Amino acid sequence: MKKRKIRLAVIGLGKMGLLHASISSIIPDVELVALVDKSALLKRLYKKIFSSKEVIVTGDLEKLSELDLDAVYITTPISSHAPIAGSLYKKRIVQNIFVEKTLASSYDQAKELCDLAKNFGGVNMVGYMKRFSVTFRKAKDLLAQQILGEPCSFKAYAYSSDFLGLTKESKSSAPRGGALRDIGCHAMDLALWLFGDLEVKDVISNEEIELGAETSASFTVLNSNGLEGQFAISQCMLNYRMPEFGLLIECEKGKIEVNDDRLSLTKSDGSNTKLYRHDLNDNVDFFLGETEYFREDQHFVNSVLNNQIPKSNFETASKVDYIIDRVRSRRS
16 A cells, blocks of 8 residues: 655745745655745746646645645744644644754743644744754764763854845845844754753843844853853854854863864863864765755655654753844843
8 A cells, every 4th residue: 555645835935935835845755736926926936836746836825725735834924823734723723743953932922832742743843954054963963972071161153144234224134033033043942952041141242223123242151060151143144145054162171162163172181173064974865955955855744654752842942942032032
């Protein structure tokens, strides 16, 4: 008997929608069934792109209730994540939901989605793809093995040049959620993954051009063991055409420096080991965007197939929304 594939839909046909639709469509266990967006232009474009496949392209979310779906990706603007996911659950359109980061626009919304997910069951996941980067995975392994002993402190950063030279008359960062939600969320999720739950200690700076649209922020945190960390987040850094994320982790017997492309391990005696992506078997079956995107989508598919809790789920992602709300509530 032929095994049924996961019937999948993607809601939101921007850059991330195209990426997830493209990757998912080549995973053997997936059948891409539908694409949803309100834009007439995007619908016409996607009908051409997927013309060789029997994919429904529509602007009507209700249409999904007729398609016997197994899973849905939500890749719309952040402000619409909670309403769309809530509607999918309450109308019983689907149980297995992947939401691009951040989970919601606030911690309260994130908590509501966590409660809905528990009530309706299924698999839920959020798009924190840096957990699937080979360099950050290696850093987590080294910390778990205590190669350099216990961590003593850390610094995390998220930088881009997207709004370098921004003025109040320029294009706002608000549609992307501000620096904290747009890029800072990845650094926060990595720190939560590596060090456990975090509480905001002090907000050092929070540069805003309008409410909820900061272009940079820096703050300190503590984990449950008293480990202190500092975050530096900016969308206005020179020479960061592509966003970059990284951590400097000071340990008892040395330090670990890690970013998207490399990891450096320095022991107390001064000896140093550097590892790059290609040293860590950074290979996937289909390369689009970054290799971690394929691993992320494959992980979601495997989690649905095996009914397992994904590494980055609503519960873990809600902790990022919690930190963001705490930073914004304690503006310097």
